[in-house]
Amino acid sequence: MKITAVEHFVCQAGGRNWVFVKVSTDEGVYGVGEGSLYGKEHTMRAAIEELRREIVGKDPRRVEYLWQEMYRHAFWRGGPVLCSAISGVEMALWDIKGKLLGVPVYELLGGHVRDEVRFYCNLGDGTPESLIERGRKWIAKGVDAFKIYPFPAVNYVDSMRPIREAEEKIASFREFAGNDVDIMIDFHGRLSPSMAILAEEVMRPYEPLFIEEPCLPENVEAMAKIARHAKTPIATGERLYTRWGLREIIERQIASVVQPDLCHCGGIMEAKKIAAMAETYYMATAPHNPYGPVATAACVQVDFCIPNFLIQEHIFDDMPWRDLVYTPVIELENGRLKRPTLPGLGIDLNLEEIAKHPYEERDQVKWYHPDGAIADM
Incomplete structure (x- = not known):
């Protein structure tokens, strides 16, 4: 062949x-x-x-x-x-x-170690009201975990205003959702270590499952500084590539959750290797996944065969044609996916539908501070 x-x-x-x-x-x-x-x-x-x-x-x-x-x-x-x-x-x-x-691919990677995979809904950012409205739709369908990006642009040293603004969103959503729903807070690398330490302490009463990328991952020692002060589990890894990229984070036990992105880390086997490295330090694995349906199908194969899996990211309703560009549709029940049995990744592309939605030039969203300086986004 x-x-x-x-x-x-x-x-x-x-x-x-x-x-x-x-x-x-x-x-x-x-x-x-x-x-x-x-x-x-x-x-x-x-x-x-x-x-x-x-x-x-x-x-x-x-x-x-x-x-x-x-x-x-x-x-x-x-x-x-x-x-x-x-x-x-x-x-x-x-x-x-x-x-x-x-x-299925997971059978080639050691077989399944669980019967279902729990998903969380990536809500992104928004006003307290809009986050609640979007969350309400999915809670009604049984989803019980959400990720929110609450922070605006934050200077290396700033007032508490942006942190209080973020707190309002998280506090409102927690009050709405109750204590049986998990909330993950994505700092998105927008804060410096000093501001992230302050923000983690403010967010602690709302009991987040984890805080994600509390600072940019380029400087491991900076994230280690946050880890020394934080009581909330730290998650990171989406902007780190291959097992070598995550090695120091894992060996120094800076995070509690590793987040290899299967579209970036090197693929399915590389994600499994990263998860195995993390398992030796009793760290959980929660694959990062804000992308399309093939990435989701690949993530699921890993999720079913790694012992230290935590939860799977998914964007539920970004585009009306998400579930038209592939077949068969990945069906969740109460925010969970039962073990797939179809061979390979279990899905196929609908090239005719894909052709209806050709490439469109999209600039990366740009963030600035009030004085016009570039801000991390």
Whole structure:
């Protein structure tokens, strides 16, 4: 069996574009993957094309070997672009292997260790009223966990005003949702360590399941400073790539939750390896996933086979055509997904529907402080 083609399809998805991958073989079996990278869709197309030259003509069943070739034969290793392209291709290779053997991918990774996966709804930002209104819709459907991005732009040293503004949103949502609903607070790397320490203490009474990216992940020691003061579990990892990118966070036990993003970290097996590293320090794993349906399907395969899984991120209602660009639809019951049984990733792309929503140029949202200086977003 040999790989004959590697294709990419970009689908407009509101504020971003999804980048899907299809790997075909000479035996008619193909696999799908996703390597979405917000604001870098043209770059992703080029990166996937370069990987195509590496793997066409080779055996798709040698997933680990091909991953090593794509990663290690790139002298300039790592980073979001290469790792996202590898992720999309690697997902498709596992999809092919699962289809050939007639089993879901998680069966190839040790088998399932749970019978269902709990999802949380990413609500993003908004006013206290709008967050409650959006949350009400999903609580009525049984969803019992939500993530909120409550912070505006915050200076390295600032007044308590932005923290109190964020607190109002969290306090209102907690009062509305009650204590049986979990809330995760995404700091989104917008705060400095000093301000994040103050903010974590203010948020503590609302009992968040975790706080995410309390500061940017570029400086591990800065996040360690926050960890020394915080009582709320810290989650991070979405902007770190491969097991090497998360190694120091894990070894120094700076976080309680690692969040590999399967579109960026290197794919399915790399996420499982990261989870295994975290497990040795009794850390939980909660895959980051604000992207499209193929990424969700890949995350689910990992979620079912890792012992230290916590909860799965999902954007429930970003675009009306989310559930039209693939089949069969991933169906949740009370915010949980029962163990899938279809082979491979268990889904396929609807290329006709994707073609109805072609790429649209989207600039990254830009944040500024009141004086015009650039702010972290």
